[in-house]
Amino acid sequence: MTSSQAEQVLKSVREIIPALRAAGEKAEEDRWIPAENIALLEKAGVFRIATPARFGGLDLSVGEQVEILREIGRGCGSTAWLGMVWVSSAGLVTLYGDKAQEEVFAGGSVRVSGGFTPSGTLTPTEGGFLLNGSWRFNSGCKAADWNLSAAIVENADGSHDEAIAVVPLSEYTITDDWNTSSAAATGSCTTTAENVFVPAHRVVGYGDAISNTTPGRDAVVTPGRRYGLFTYIMAECAGAVLGIARGAYELFLERIPGRGITYTSWDDQSKHPLTQIQVATAANKIAAGEALLAEITGLLQKYADQDEQPSLEEKADVRGRTAFAVQLAKEAVEILYTASGATAIQRSVPIQRFHRDIQGLSLHALLQPNTNLEVQGRVLLGLDPETPFL
Missing domain, CATH: 1.20.140.10 (Butyryl-CoA Dehydrogenase, subunit A, domain 3)
Known part of the structure; x- marks a missing residue:
């Protein structure tokens, strides 16, 4: 059953479908969706659907989120893909402990991009890690508030693990290298981090993220929202x-x-x-x-x-x-x-x-x-x- 909050977002999204379609050709030419598309999704409440209610979000179920993203797809493929990235990545932030969630969800409405290919490194340092690397096909990075980056953890004993760090997008440089025949307006550019400090509370193990068993998370999980x-x-x-x-x-x-x-x-x-x-x-x-x-x-x-x-x-x-x-x-x-x-x-x-x-x-x-x-x-x-x- 769809909640009343989800129904309201769906109603708002359906109303903007003509505008999304009308902007499609220009968005493709610019290789990025227009600011108006983002503003319309913001006004509809899309960027709050995965945010926990305790941070002012709508905290919708996965089925409700999927239905909303499907509606956006009726209007513009690139906008739907970006919406999917920003929403799903925000949902994955709930894998982290309370302190990280408080930082990311401070405004309630949030856009989080992400790259899950571990093409970077996390080197342990006092209080956290140093993040280095580049992530291609980073959809939504041009308008994200935060970014998820998968990386190899280089332990002092020579062993390696995999982890995912959540970092303010402002800490990365963006290379404008997205020029494609499909999903052209997603602006899925390459992002690069150079010796970016990531506090320990903003890093979770890859295996923990896959199974959604991140240690210390139980006290802050929303009932019914533990998805792998x-x-x-x-x-x-x-x-x-x-x-x-x-x-x-x-x-x-x-x-x-x-x-x-x-x-x-x-x-x-x-x-x-x-x-x-x-x-x-x-x-x-x-x-x-x-x-x-x-x-x-x-x-x-x-x-x-x-x-x-x-x-x-x-x-x-x-x-x-x-x-x-x-x-x-x-x-x-x-x-x-x-x-x-x-x-x-x-x-x-x-x-x-x-x-x-x-x-x-x-x-x-x-x-x-x-x-x-x-x-x-x-x-x-x-x-x-x-x-x-x-």
Whole structure:
């Protein structure tokens, strides 16, 4: 059941869909969404949905968060992806102890970006660590307040661990190197940290984050909000991507009235049986993906309400089914784009941007179908998943 607070955010987001769509072409040209998009999401309350209630946030469930992100995707793929990053990363800050949470959530509404590939180092020093490294594809860094950085901890005895540090974005330098054919407006630039001091309370172990068992966190956890790192992020990613598919479907239906089929006697494409089959197939793929995602968020919430984590087998299922839902969304948009005719390649026609965005985002390492289905299949066959990322 959706809470009244979630319903209000959903209502506000639905009202701004036309504005998000209208700004899409300009956002792509600028390689960054306009400030107005961020302001609209801020006003709608999107940047408070993962903030704990004790800090003035809405503290919505994972299912409610996913539904809101899916709505944003109907308007603009890049804006939805950024919303997903800022919201999910803010949700992951609840993995940290009370002191770190007080710092990050001080304003209630917060935008947190993040990179989970450990391409940096954390060197122990008095009171904390020194962070060095660079993180590519850091979506949302241009307008984030804080940033999560995965890094290798270089212990004094020569051993190594992996950890995630939460650091003010102002401590990084940003290289404007994002110039892509898909998700162009996400501004997913490279961020670099050079000898940035990170106090110990703002660093958690990677393994603890995956399983959501960070020591010392129990006293500050919100009941029903204990989600593991990868299952939570993947569900939110799928929400944004399925929203893009839903948006493309709506754009196709809006565009088709009065369209004929060139070099044929058909003066109304909607009356052609092939178009009817294509629309139905796309609609069913999107609906199937949404149903899979609802099942996933329901599972995560069931365990969170019990203050438990899903089993290894269930986490593997989440990976496989999330990726499969994304694949269904991509296939739906491919069908609709193919049925849109040659005029759809014009940049002024939004469906071509939705098509390119979903193609690019579905290539994200977390969402690759073959990788995730392999993990799920191994576990279904009684084999070791051979990955800690569950």
